[in-house]
């Protein structure tokens with residue numbers, strides 16, 4: 847089959863795939879739920895539509911795809927060899943947007959946690975990442991109520 851998509855079309859299509867419920871995100875959600883956390887999904891009205899929102903902890907969690915959001919030093923965060931300029935520009939925009947969104951949320955008093963997809967792409971990794979998050983969240987809650 848001949849690939850007739852322009853880079854922009856392909857990018858659009860891939861980002862649509864990305865924005866559906868991804869498996870790593872579901873794995874993390876289940877693991878956190880198993881630890882007793884209750885959260886809302888993609889609460890509208892928040893900058894960047896965080897994947898998980900934990901109002902009690904005033905915390906939001908983004909599950910970032912390593913490729914699209916450029917996980918530093920991750921083997922998944924490659925740059926395609928063709929249309930490199932297009933991709934570099936796109937990646938730069940994504941990273942800048944992530945930074946801007948984080949800043950907005952933090953200015954509003956949210957604690958922002960980024961989880962990389964490669965840290966939750968197996969059941970075991972999702973469990974250990976959730977355990978680490980749980981510790982962070984509990985410490986945060988304890989600090990807040992002090």
Ligand SMILES: [Zn+2]
Pocket residue numbers: 912917920921922962963964965
């Ligand atoms: Zn990664």
